[in-house]
C-alpha cells in the first residue's frame with residue numbers, strides 16, 4: 001500500500017508538471033482527484049487495512065492529498081485560472097492578525113473616574129461655556145478689575161468689547177466660571193462638579209500647558225465647613241488613586257473663597273519619603289479650595305447668612321500624572337502612540 005501510494009504520488013506530480021492549460025488541468029483533477037479518481041479509489045481502500053497499518057498509511061495519504069491539492073491550486077493560479085477563496089491554502093494554525101481598535105485617552109479615563117466618584121456622592125455633573133463672559137469668569141467670583149489673575153499674561157481675551165469699550169469676553173481661565181451659573185440655576189442646597197477645558201496664556205513646559213482640563217467642585221448647604229471639604233477630597237483621592245492619602249492644608253489666596261487653602265497630598269510615588277516629583281518634600285500641591293466667599297454666594301442669589309459652601313478646583317492632568325506616574329504634561333497632547341497605547345485596556 002505504501003508503495004502504491006508513493007507510485008501514484010510520483011505519477012501525479014509528473015502529470016501535473018506536464019499540464020499546460022486550464023482544460024488539461026481540469027481533466028487532471030477529474031482523473032485523479034474526482035470522486036472516482038485514481039487517488040480517491042486508492043484512499044478508499046485504506047479502510048480495509050488492518051488497524052496497525054491504517055493509522056500510518058492514513059496519515060501519509062492525507063499528507064499526499066493535501067500536497068497534491070496545494071500544487072493543483074498553485075498550477076491553476078499560474079495558468080491564470082480563477083481560484084475561489086475556498087481553494088486558497090489556509091493554515092488555521094497561524095496566529096491571527098490583531099485588529100487595531102481605538103481606546104480611551106488617559107484624560108478621559110480619569111475624567112470618567114471622577115464623574116463616577118462624585119456622582120456616587122450625590123454631586124451632579126455641571127457644564128459651562130469655554131467662551132465666557134468677563135462677568136462669570138471674574139466679576140461674579142469677586143475678582144476685582146485690578147486683580148493680577150486678569151492680567152493679559154494669563155487670560156486670552158476675545159476681540160469683543162462692551163458699550164464701555166472694555167473687552168468683555170474671555171476663554172475661561174478656570175472651571176470656577178460654573179460656580180455662579182450653577183447657583184443661579186439650581187439655588188441652595190447644591191452639590192455639583194464641572195469638568196472641562198480651560199485656557200491660559202502661558203508658555204508650555206514640563207508642568208504647564210496653555211490649554212488643559214480642570215475639575216471644579218461646589219457644595220452649598222447649611223453649616224458647610226472645611227471638614228466637609230476635607231472629607232470629600234479624601235474620598236476622591238482614595239478612590240481615584242486606589243489608596244489612602246494624607247491631606248494637609250496651607251493658607252492660599254483666591255478671591256472667591258474665604259478662607260482659601262492650598263491642598264497638599266502625601267506623595268504617592270515615594271510614599272512621603274521624598275522624590276523628584278514632590279521635590280523631596282514628601283508632599284505635592286494638588287488643588288486650590290476654600291469656603292465660598294459671601295460675595296460669590298450673593299452673586300449666585302444665595303443668602304450667605306443661611307448657607308455656606310466649599311469649592312475646590314484642580315487640573316485633571318495633574319491628577320492623571322499622579323495616578324499613572326507621568327512626568328511631562330505635554331505627553332497628553334503629543335499624539336505619541338507609544339505613550340497612548342499604554343492605556344489600551
Ligand code: PHE
Nearest residue numbers: 174176254288289311312313
Ligand atoms: N480656580 C482656581 C484655579 O484655577 C482653583 C480654585 C477653585 C480655588 C475653587 C479655590 C476654589 O487655580
